Each structure stands twice: as structure tokens, then as C-alpha cells.
Amino acid sequence: MKLYTWYESGNSWKVRIFLEQLEIPYEKVYVNLLEWEHKKKEFIADVNPRGQVPVLEDGDRRFWDSTACMVYLARKMNRTDWLPIEPEKMAEVMHWIALAHCEIHFGLQYARRGTMRDRWVIGDASHLAQYQKFGKTALDTMEWRLSRQDWLAAPHITIADIACFPYVWSSADAGLPHDSYPAVRAWVARCLALPRWAEKPRAPTRDYPDMPNDQS
Numbered sequence: 001m002k003l004y005t006w007y008e009s010g011n012s013w014k015v016r017i018f019l020e021q022l023e024i025p026y027e028k029v030y031v032n033l034l035e036w037e038h039k040k041k042e043f044i045a046d047v048n049p050r051g052q053v054p055v056l057e058d059g060d061r062r063f064w065d066s067t068a069c070m071v072y073l074a075r076k077m078n079r080t081d082w083l084p085i086e087p088e089k090m091a092e093v094m095h096w097i098a099l100a101h102c103e104i105h106f107g108l109q110y111a112r113r114g115t116m117r118d119r120w121v122i123g124d125a126s127h128l129a130q131y132q133k134f135g136k137t138a139l140d141t142m143e144w145r146l147s148r149q150d151w152l153a154a155p156h157i158t159i160a161d162i163a164c165f166p167y168v169w170s171s172a173d174a175g176l177p178h179d180s181y182p183a184v185r186a187w188v189a190r191c192l193a194l195p196r197w198a199e200k201p202r203a204p205t206r207d208y209p210d211m212p213n214d215q216s
Contacts, residue, residue, distance in 0.1 A: 001026040004047060004055040006033045010109065010166030011066040012054040013198065017162050018070050020196040022077055067097055070159045082159050092153040096160035099138055100167075107134025108167040111174035128175065135176050139184055142168065146183035150190060157194070165191055 003019065003026050005012035019026050031037045031053050039051045048055045048064050055062055056069040058076075063069045074083035084090050111131035118125075142164065145152055153160035169188055171178065178185040191197060 002029055002057040003027070004029045004031050004053050004057070006031050006038075006053055009033060009053050010170065011052075013166045014066045014162050015054045015056060015069045015073075016198040017165070018073055018082075018159065020198045021082075021162075021194070022073060022079065023196070024073070024077070067101070067159075067163060070162065074159060081156060084154070084158070089154065093158050093160045096152045097163050099141060100160075100163040103134045103138035103141070104164060104167050107131050107136070107138055108171050108174045108176065111135055111176070112167065112170055115175060116173055132175055135171060135174055138164075139168070139171065139176060139178075139181050142187070143181045143183050146187045150187070152187075157191075161187075161191060 001019070001024060003012070003015060005016060005028055007030070016028075031043065033053070037043060038048075038053055044051050047062065050064055052064065054066055054069060055064055056072065058072075063072050071083060073079075083093060108131075111128055114125060114128060114131065142152070149155065151157050151161055152164065165188070167174075168184065169191075178188070
């Protein structure tokens, strides 16, 4: 397998984490987002017409979205522990996949991008409070669940946890540290304590300064 990725892409990190958890060998192809390599004509024509990473390549098939990549891997490897097939259990996972694609994406990810890179998806820094409002909803919702159980969708880790992890881990970069979210903070620590949690995407946030250095 081959993964088109970049160090600072939280969405790429999700797929790297899952590949490592499944112990699947894969080749990394780094696409430099800072130099806009993902928007070059060749990348759009040959790899992903959306001009984004991650992209997972398996033989002659390519999958563009981080969730699609994880679903493909879970099903290919027949790992129903990571993605259940029973309707109610699958729906529990999808609750949190939806949160990752909505409040986490439009809140924590966009606020972090603006704060760290001065790249604002809508408007300028005056919209930060709106992004943080979405991000706070995400953290509040996760705190509610994680104060009752260790993992988001099941008694054990699933792809729901990986889908939510990267931009929650770095939420301090979005101006939303975990000081008021002890259950979220404990969940992040549980994730990081797992073997093969893949390399970090960038310098650690102040919340988790002890995360291991990049091994790529």
C-alpha cells in the first residue's frame, strides 16, 4: 500500500495511525502542503481530483478521504472490532465520525489553521470566535461521553476515536486547551499510550509536551 500524506495534516495522521494499529506495511509519499504540491495539476490529474491528502493507494484503487481510507482498511482486514457491522454498533461509530466531519472540522481544524497559519477558510481572524464555538461544542460533546466510558463508540477503541483524535489533540492550537475537559485529556493520554500510535505530525502542543519525536 502507498499513502500520500504530509507531516502536519491531521487527516493524514488518522490514516497513518490506523495503518500502524493494523500493522500494515505501507509506503509514505510526502506531498508538501506548504508548497501547495497538492494543488499542482499533476497531483490533481494523477492522484486526487480534490487536491487533498490523504490518499490511500492499494493496487489500482485510490481512496481520497480519511474516513473512506479507514473504512476500506477495516473492511479489507475484516476488523469488526474497529468498525462493527451490527446496525446499532455501526451507528454509534458514525455519531463520532459525523462529529469529526462537522464540529471538529469546522471548529477545531479551521480555528487551528487560522491561528497557526493565518489561513482563514471564511473571512479573517474576526471569525475565530465562531470557529471556537463549533470547537467547544465538539469538546463538550466528547467530555459528556468520555466522562461515562473510556472510548467514544464502544467499550474499546474504534475508528471513531482515531477520526476525532488529531484535531482534539491539538485543540490548544485553536485556542481551546483541555483545562476544562479532564475526560478528554485522559482519553488523549490513553490514545497516546497505545503502541504504534504513529509519529506526531508537528511539534507538540503545550498540553502534551512529552509526545515522542517524529520517527519518519
